[in-house]
Amino acid sequence: MSSASYADAGERGTGGLPIRLTGSRSPAWWGTVWFCATEAMLFASFLGAYFFLRGSVEAFGAEGGRYVPLARPLVMTALLLSSSVTAWWGERGIERGEGGRLRIGLAATFVLGVAFLLIQANEYASRDASWTTSAYDSLFITITGFHGAHVAGGLLMNLYVQLRAWLGHFDAERHDAVSNAVLYWHFVDGVWLFILAALYLSPRLF
Amino acid sequence: MAGPVERVDLAALATRLEESWHTPKTLYGRLTTVDHKTIGMRYLATAFVFLLLGGLQAGAMRAQLARPESHLLSPEAYDQLFSMHGTTMIFWYASPVLSGFSNYLVPLMLGARDMAFPRLNAFSYWTFLLSGLFIYSSALGGVMPHGGWFAYVPYTNAQYSPQLNMDFYALALLFLTISSTAGAINFIVTIFKTRCPGMSVSRMPLFMWSTLTTSVSMVFAMPALTAALIFLELDRRFGTHFYDPVRGGTPLLWQHLFWVFGHPWVYIVILPATGMASMIIPTFCRRPIVGHVYVALATVSTGIFGFGVWAHHMFATGMPALSTAFFSAASMGVSIPSGIQIFAWLATIWAARRHVLATPMLFMLGFICLFVIGGVSGVMTASVPFDWQATDTYFVVAHLHYVLIGINLFPVLAGFYFWLPKMTGRMLSERLGKWNFWVLFIGVNLTFFPMHVVGLRGMPRRVYTYPAGMGWDWLNLVESVGAVVTVVGIALFVVNVLWSLKRGVPARANPWGAATLEWATSSPPPEYNFTVIPTVSGREPLWEAHDALLGPADQEDVQATDPARAVGHATLHGAPRHEGAVVRLQEWRVLDEGKETLESTLLDADPQAVLRMPGDSLWPLVLSLALTGLFAALLFKSPLWTALAGVATLGSIAGWLWPTAATFPPRRAA
Numbered sequence: 001m002s003s004a005s006y007a008d009a010g011e012r013g014t015g016g017l018p019i020r021l022t023g024s025r026s027p028a029w030w031g032t033v034w035f036c037a038t039e040a041m042l043f044a045s046f047l048g049a050y051f052f053l054r055g056s057v058e059a060f061g062a063e064g065g066r067y068v069p070l071a072r073p074l075v076m077t078a079l080l081l082s083s084s085v086t087a088w089w090g091e092r093g094i095e096r097g098e099g100g101r102l103r104i105g106l107a108a109t110f111v112l113g114v115a116f117l118l119i120q121a122n123e124y125a126s127r128d129a130s131w132t133t134s135a136y137d138s139l140f141i142t143i144t145g146f147h148g149a150h151v152a153g154g155l156l157m158n159l160y161v162q163l164r165a166w167l168g169h170f171d172a173e174r175h176d177a178v179s180n181a182v183l184y185w186h187f188v189d190g191v192w193l194f195i196l197a198a199l200y201l202s203p204r205l206f
Numbered sequence: 207m208a209g210p211v212e213r214v215d216l217a218a219l220a221t222r223l224e225e226s227w228h229t230p231k232t233l234y235g236r237l238t239t240v241d242h243k244t245i246g247m248r249y250l251a252t253a254f255v256f257l258l259l260g261g262l263q264a265g266a267m268r269a270q271l272a273r274p275e276s277h278l279l280s281p282e283a284y285d286q287l288f289s290m291h292g293t294t295m296i297f298w299y300a301s302p303v304l305s306g307f308s309n310y311l312v313p314l315m316l317g318a319r320d321m322a323f324p325r326l327n328a329f330s331y332w333t334f335l336l337s338g339l340f341i342y343s344s345a346l347g348g349v350m351p352h353g354g355w356f357a358y359v360p361y362t363n364a365q366y367s368p369q370l371n372m373d374f375y376a377l378a379l380l381f382l383t384i385s386s387t388a389g390a391i392n393f394i395v396t397i398f399k400t401r402c403p404g405m406s407v408s409r410m411p412l413f414m415w416s417t418l419t420t421s422v423s424m425v426f427a428m429p430a431l432t433a434a435l436i437f438l439e440l441d442r443r444f445g446t447h448f449y450d451p452v453r454g455g456t457p458l459l460w461q462h463l464f465w466v467f468g469h470p471w472v473y474i475v476i477l478p479a480t481g482m483a484s485m486i487i488p489t490f491c492r493r494p495i496v497g498h499v500y501v502a503l504a505t506v507s508t509g510i511f512g513f514g515v516w517a518h519h520m521f522a523t524g525m526p527a528l529s530t531a532f533f534s535a536a537s538m539g540v541s542i543p544s545g546i547q548i549f550a551w552l553a554t555i556w557a558a559r560r561h562v563l564a565t566p567m568l569f570m571l572g573f574i575c576l577f578v579i580g581g582v583s584g585v586m587t588a589s590v591p592f593d594w595q596a597t598d599t600y601f602v603v604a605h606l607h608y609v610l611i612g613i614n615l616f617p618v619l620a621g622f623y624f625w626l627p628k629m630t631g632r633m634l635s636e637r638l639g640k641w642n643f644w645v646l647f648i649g650v651n652l653t654f655f656p657m658h659v660v661g662l663r664g665m666p667r668r669v670y671t672y673p674a675g676m677g678w679d680w681l682n683l684v685e686s687v688g689a690v691v692t693v694v695g696i697a698l699f700v701v702n703v704l705w706s707l708k709r710g711v712p713a714r715a716n717p718w719g720a721a722t723l724e725w726a727t728s729s730p731p732p733e734y735n736f737t738v739i740p741t742v743s744g745r746e747p748l749w750e751a752h753d754a755l756l757g758p759a760d761q762e763d764v765q766a767t768d769p770a771r772a773v774g775h776a777t778l779h780g781a782p783r784h785e786g787a788v789v790r791l792q793e794w795r796v797l798d799e800g801k802e803t804l805e806s807t808l809l810d811a812d813p814q815a816v817l818r819m820p821g822d823s824l825w826p827l828v829l830s831l832a833l834t835g836l837f838a839a840l841l842f843k844s845p846l847w848t849a850l851a852g853v854a855t856l857g858s859i860a861g862w863l864w865p866t867a868a869t870f871p872p873r874r875a876a
Contacts, residue, residue: 017794017804018815025805025815027322027395034391038425045433045466049448049459060454131446135454138446142436160860169865177863 020173032180036187039150043191046143047198053135061136064129065203072123073200076116080151080189083112087182097172099165106162109185113155120148140199147195150188157181214791220737222798227319227733229822238822240324241733245331246310247629250622252335253303257615259342260294261696263287265689268653272686274674284670285352286371290341292355293375297382298338300475300614305330305389307621308417308478310629312393314724314731315411317402317740317754319803322395325823325862326388332830333385340837341378344371351375354668356464356519357438359449359457364442370841373442376435377837383428384833390424393417400803401811402723404742411722411745412495415502416481419509420474426513427470434463443843458523465516473512475610477505479617480547483570486617486624487551489720490567491558494746497550504543504550511540521593530590537588544581548574564718565639569620572647576612580605583658598668601661607654619646619699626703627717631730632710638702646695652688656681721746726754738795739804825862832858 023029054062090105124141131141161181164170170178229239239245267287270279279287309327313320321327344350349371353362362372397418401410437448438460447453449460488495495501517525517533551574555561583605587593596602619642627633660678661667672678716725723740724731725748740747740754747754794813797804801819806812832854839847 017813019818021805021815021817027399027805027817030395030398031323031326031391034394034425038387038391038429041426042429042432045430045463048466049433049437049463052459052462053455056458057451057454057456059452131440132444133453135447135450138437138440138448138455142440142446156856160863164865 022173022176022179026176026179028176028180029183032183036184039187040191043143043147043194046139046146047194050139050143050198053139057135059134061134062203064134064136065140065199068200068203070200072119073196076119077192077196079112079116079119080192083109083116084186084189086112087185091175091178091182094165094170094175094178095172099168099170102170102175102178103162103165106158106165110155110158110162113151113158117148117151117155120144143195143199147188147191150191154181154185154188157184212791212793212796213788214738214796215788216737219796219798220732223734223737224732226798226801229733234824235822237827238328238824240320240328240820240822240826242309242313242321242324242327243629243731243733243735245327246306246308248331249302249306249309249334252331252338253299253306256294256298256338257303258696260291260299261693263291263294265693267291268686268689270670271672271682273683274672274676274679276671279670281670282352285668286350288668289351289354289357289375293341293351293379295610296355296471296475297379298334298341300610301386301471302334303618304420304475304478304614305334305386307482307618307625308393308413309389311413311625311724312396312417313400314628314727314735315414315722316397316400316405317723317736317742318396318400319735319739319797319801320819321392322400322817323392325820325826326392328823329826329829330385330389330392332827333381333388333833336830336834337378337381337385337837340381340834341374344374349374356468357460359438359441359460362438363449373439373841376439376442377841380432380435381833381837383432386424387428390421390428393421394425397421398808399805400817401806402740402742402804403806403811403813405806405811407809407811408499409742409745410502412484412498412501412505413478413481415505416477416479416484419505420477423470423474423477423509423512427467427474429467430463431467434460434467437463458520461520461523462516465519466513468519469516470509470512472609473508476613477508479573479614479621480505482617482621482624483551483573484547485720485722486566486620487554487570489624489718490562490564490570491554492560492562492719493554493558494721494749495550496553496557497546498745500546501550504546508540508543508547511536511543515540518588518593521590522597534588534590538585541581541585541588544577548577548581564623565634565636565643566620566624566718568640568643569616569623572643573612573616573620576608576616576650580608580612583608596661598666599661600657600665600667603667604654604657604661607650607657611650611654619643622699622703624718625724626706627710627713628724628729628731630707630710631713632706633713633717634702634706634710638698638705642695642698642702645691645698649688649691649693649695653685653692654688656684656688660685716748721749723747723754738791739797741795820866823862825858829855829858829862 018025021027053060086105086108088105090102090109093099093101093105127137129137131138158181161178164177227241229235229241229244266279267284270276270284309321309331341351347370349369351357351374352371353367353375357372357375360366362375397410397414437446440446441448441450441455447455449455449457451457484495484501514536515533517529518537521530521533551570583601587596587602587605623634623639660681663677665672665676665678672682713729715728717729718725723742726740727736736755738755742754744750794804794816797816801821803817803819804813805815805817807814832851835851836848836855839851
């Protein structure tokens with residue numbers, strides 16, 4: 001049978017088993033979870049390198065971290081955390097079949113993410129040191145830069161899902177792509193908390 | 207598991223499935239196919255070509271080292287050869303060849319019709335192939351990597367290696383990690399979610415445990431390599447200071463990151479091979495493996511231990527005593543789960559119902575011998591004072607070759623003799639196989655055993671030549687003669703494969719009388735693997751009265767209508783006996799509305815949903831080519847081309863993910 005016959009197959013496949021898969025029923029959800037796991041290990045390696053150099057090399061230059069102003073990163077944290085809330089709110093909307101709420105949630109998330117990146121760019125511009133100054137600066141820029149790139153990647157996913165939402169691809173039973181993009185967004189936000197703790201807060205503590 | 211039951215004409219069902227799953231044998235069909243069996247065989251063939259390339263490089267080195275003060279090769283050429291030999295064997299042969307077996311076998315052993323992500327699977331293969339071509343293209347400019355396979359800084363920084371050599375290494379490996387990670391996630395989700403009904407976690411074949419452990423290790427270990435390579439490229443290209451001790455970095459950071467990845471990687475390239483041993487040895491002993499659960503647990507704990515032993519590669523770097531003590535203990539500890547596996551195999555052989563000494567079993571016996579030798583020299587080097595003496599000598603070279611040849615190459619060849627008949631439908635020659643085994647076994651021992659001795663006599667590894675009279679001369683000559691014998695052994699294997707393709711005896715569905723589901727379907731299997739989704743009620747479905755292709759509810763009906771197909775009958779003779787029968791099946795076992803396979807629950811493997819599988823697609827190849835362009839642009843530092851290739855990459859991802867009728871079926875008409 002050709003794929004056209006799916007139109008007649010109804011919402012249930014053979015044997016009465018479901019064919020519209022969301023959450024942990026969807027292989028794509030599992031794939032996203034494991035993708036996040038490997039990405040988490042990448043950031044763990046970055047942060048591990050940071051603490052290894054800080055702990056073992058005298059000339060590392062981490063004392064510079066004590067004087068990084070906290071205002072910007074705290075605002076950035078607030079932006080990202082609230083963007084997770086808006087993303088969650090939009091996803092809950094489509095779970096109830098409210099396409100409009102999904103689109104608003106995605107748009108709000110997008111705006112908050114862009115604001116995060118703008119403040120990050122502003123922080124880079126205000127730094128005296130470049131990433132070739134010391135190993136500390138190399139790590140600081142690489143870690144925050146990679147995270148920024150991940151935020152940008154999440155924003156591209158957001159746009160893609162927004163486009164498909166406008167085309168009416170999603171409803172209460174079918175929103176696999178939304179769930180996976182939102183899951184990834186939460187993950188990128190979670191990583192930021194570790195970066196905040198390691199690069200901005202910990203130099204003031206020890 | 208209850209569901210509606212329907213009467214099914216199996217021959218008509220096979221025809222319908224054929225229509226949905228068929229890939230035409232045209233050029234376009236070959237470039238777009240997502241069939242895990244085709245992809246698996248491509249992996250195997252490509253990895254084998256890389257094995258031959260790495261072998262040629264080793265041959266050149268053995269020619270150089272056959273006598274002292276030899277000048278066949280310049281020092282730079284020798285550096286490039288040993289670096290490419292190690293890099294090729296470890297990254298482009300040892301792991302991908304196992305991915306090839308896993309690709310081919312995992313869905314078949316699980317009773318599924320394909321991997322969970324068929325297109326991602328095709329993508330993994332293309333990126334593996336293209337990353338290999340990428341690193342080998344460095345030969346065109348004479349700038350092959352020359353920093354050894356673990357590329358220690360500062361040898362590899364911009365000051366001591368100013369050409370493109372190490373950029374090829376770093377970018378090609380970054381490229382390859384994409385392939386490995388995508389493949390690993392695919393295996394994990396496939397094993398988690400597409401096992402056939404009845405195959406609860408406790409009934410999974412042991413090869414599934416080793417593939418699963420390996421894949422999880424890859425997911426967690428590869429990023430450390432990614433981080434190390436990113437730092438290296440940034441240091442080389444942009445003047446950052448990660449590895450620069452003058453500005454707050456340290457070369458030891460490279461060593462830590464590399465071995466945090468590198469030691470789990472050692473288990474990644476051996477665990478699937480031990481899983482093969484746990485499949486093949488019981489088959490030729492005609493009994494289930496002894497200690498199934500303990501072997502599964504030992505496999506998983508080896509994977510976990512693998513993350514706690516990395517610094518045993520760094521005992522000579524002057525780490526704190528507490529660290530060396532910890533890593534020394536962990537490195538000795540890892541021999542416990544390895545020991546459990548070895549004793550389980552030995553006990554299985556001991557308690558065999560019958561001994562069948564076919565070629566796959568011979569290779570497995572050779573594997574156990576080499577594993578023990580490599581394991582003993584491993585425990586020796588785990589002891590810190592001994593390691594200080596032996597590190598960077600030929601003793602270590604001997605150890606790692608016994609481990610990698612013993613635990614990777616021998617099981618791989620056993621696997622070829624065992625499963626190639628399933629793949630090609632032709633048996634290999636047993637007679638040639640026995641010659642193959644003995645020549646190779648003698649060649650390998652002749653080549654590598656003397657390396658222990660020259661190592662203990664102080665010969666450092668990676669020297670391009672050596673003076674006469676150090677007590678190394680005749681041993682090196684023996685090693686080089688052994689290398690020639692090894693080459694003959696490998697050549698016999700190639701001849702055997704080519705011969706079997708033309709003249710081999712046609713293989714039945716289950717030529718070895720093995721126990722697991724890949725043998726329940728024909729050799730080679732149809733494109734859809736199984737006409738009906740199998741069910742299992744134990745760990746050795748084909749050795750049990752339960753019929754994998756006709757479940758408990760279905761059998762009664764068959765028995766009632768046709769006494770000749772009574773319970774157990776079909777089990778003994780394999781799937782093809784069912785052809786043409788009209789049987790009653792639970793509906794979810796049919797799945798014929800397009801490309802479909804069954805999704806099941808994580809622990810118990812109860813039927814959960816129907817998975818709609820994507821059709822053939824050009825996107826995996828397009829995305830791989832876009833990535834090749836991206837890495838080439840990065841290599842030549844072209845901002846314009848980097849941007850263009852980046853856009854092409856993102857565009858390919860978007861195109862790939864755009865819904866099709868198959869992956870995103872339209873709504874039911876209201």
